[in-house]
Amino acid sequence: MKADPQAVLTGTHFLDGDKACCEGAIAAGARFAAGYPITPATEIVERFASRIPSVGGTFIQMEDELAASIVLQGAVWGGAKAFTVTSGPGFSLMMEHIGYAAMTETPCVFVDVQRGGPSTGLPTLPAQADMMQARWGSHGDYEIIALCPNSPQECFDLTIRAFNLAEEFRAPVMFMMDEVVGHMTEKVVIPAADQIEITPRRFTHRSKFEYLPYGTNGDMVPDFVPTGQGYKFHMTGLTHDERGYPNMTPQAQDQLVRRLQKKIRAAAARITFFEEEGTENAEVIVISYGITSRVAQRAVELGRARGLKIGKFRLITAWPFPDEQIRRLALHAKALVVPELNLGQMVREVERAAAGLCPVISVPHAGGGVHRTDDILSALVEVMP
Amino acid sequence: MQLTEIRIAGFGGQGVILSATILGRAASIYQGLFATMTQSFGPEARGGASSAQLILSESPILYPYVTQPDILVVMSQEACTRFMPELKDGGILIVEQDLVRISALKPNTRVFSVPATRLAEELGKRMILNSVMVGFFTGVTQLLDRDAVARAVADSIPPSLRDLNLKAFSKGLDYGLSQSATVAGGEFEDVAYLED
Incomplete structure (x- = not known):
């Protein structure tokens, strides 16, 4: 709509x-x-x-x-x-x-x-x-x-x-x-x-006698209850079954928690948004997000002006993490460089996804400002083969 | 336009942030340029230090902060003392002349002075000094189109004060167009020159 x-x-x-x-x-x-x-x-x-x-x-x-x-x-x-x-x-x-x-x-x-x-x-x-x-x-x-x-x-x-x-x-x-x-x-x-495309709430089409608050229709996401139309439902933070009632069994826990995870993981390829530029022939790729990605982009431009082959990958979706894309980059890059305004958080995810295929270099900043462009540029220059 | 870095600084309550917003709006909405404005201020609502950074460019702006301003606008003594050392060699300094006594300058700085508060008071409201300053800035720097800035002033001010602020803008603009820069190096007495 x-x-x-x-x-x-x-x-x-x-x-x-x-x-x-x-x-x-x-x-x-x-x-x-x-x-x-x-x-x-x-x-x-x-x-x-x-x-x-x-x-x-x-x-x-x-x-x-x-x-x-x-x-x-x-x-x-x-x-x-x-x-x-x-x-x-x-x-x-x-x-x-x-x-x-x-x-x-x-x-x-x-x-x-x-x-x-x-x-x-x-x-x-x-x-x-x-x-x-x-x-x-x-x-x-x-x-x-x-x-x-x-x-x-x-x-x-x-x-x-x-x-x-x-x-x-x-x-x-x-x-x-x-x-x-x-x-x-x-x-x-x-x-x-x-x-502007808006995703409306998906309400159940079932009658109030057939409706199950946490019943799914095969896509792992339950339909919502229309409030105030006589539907009865129970909600709880306890592990619950399809009726929404507490169910303290390993089976119910397994079913529910796996579904909560799987409904997002299964769609990861579709919802991991990113921006990628010049990575095909790059020797070093800088991976960044948020404000740091703009400073990193500046560093990439300055580096390219010096003839360095640098690619840029920007995380727009941080979670779920784009494992497959990072693995693809790690397969042909000589190094991945990760500047961020913390002492090393998403860099661990990059390392995990790169799985040792290439070195992953952290460019940390404790916060309170942004990186100096030179800090990122020198990290890129340093790892150049 | 080449990438131009501007810092506007003064006290909270002088319209420092609003001035930068008006100039950024004129550039980005009415002149098709890229503009990025950031601000910093103390916890006080009025009277504390207030500073705005504005970057204008024909191409997308990546680094969000001013590193070395081409233009420095100061409306308080503290702001002048604090930010003068970062002004680019050969840059433009704009001062509220009744509030700032220049005691140190970068070499080759082009200095423009305006009694913005006094001109605002002559129009009946001290509060509109920022519109005088925006007009003066427009006149002396010739960086932005005056009609674009006037439209941005009109957009940024509540209707009840719009006409008064447009008058203040015109007054500042005319004053600016009548001024020529004083170039640092000789004309200023008792001024220390800062090395880059």
């Missing part, structure tokens, strides 16, 4: 990433947001709170991030598309409820505008150090989807994609911005509503 023309702010704007993310959420159909203020993410819901009365929807400032991350799930079960926004310290508090969303298959979006950590860290300065937390932060086995924008335009475009993926897979989607992208202002083109 198409976006609601009443809600989409069609036009050419000069917006920062936070505001663009908010516009993306509204265009994607989000009509409920909950949050607790935190730099550098507050502007997203600040704008939502001022925009949403004219669109028709609700924003609630909750007492803390735990409350924000669960009240939005109530809104989803009530029929809304919903999201919350936060940064590192709040993201930590939300972990329990991210697991709850994964377990109850509640489609929703968690925006993390990453800042320096651990703990309170650097409220106004960037990092990309929550990448593993996005994947593994909640306990138990579950699969997650995470996207990484590198510009305000992508904050708009990919927020819509995040909501669409959440609906398609009935899963929480992590939207991993960083402080630079969030606070950077650039041109953002918002297309006409009829150009």
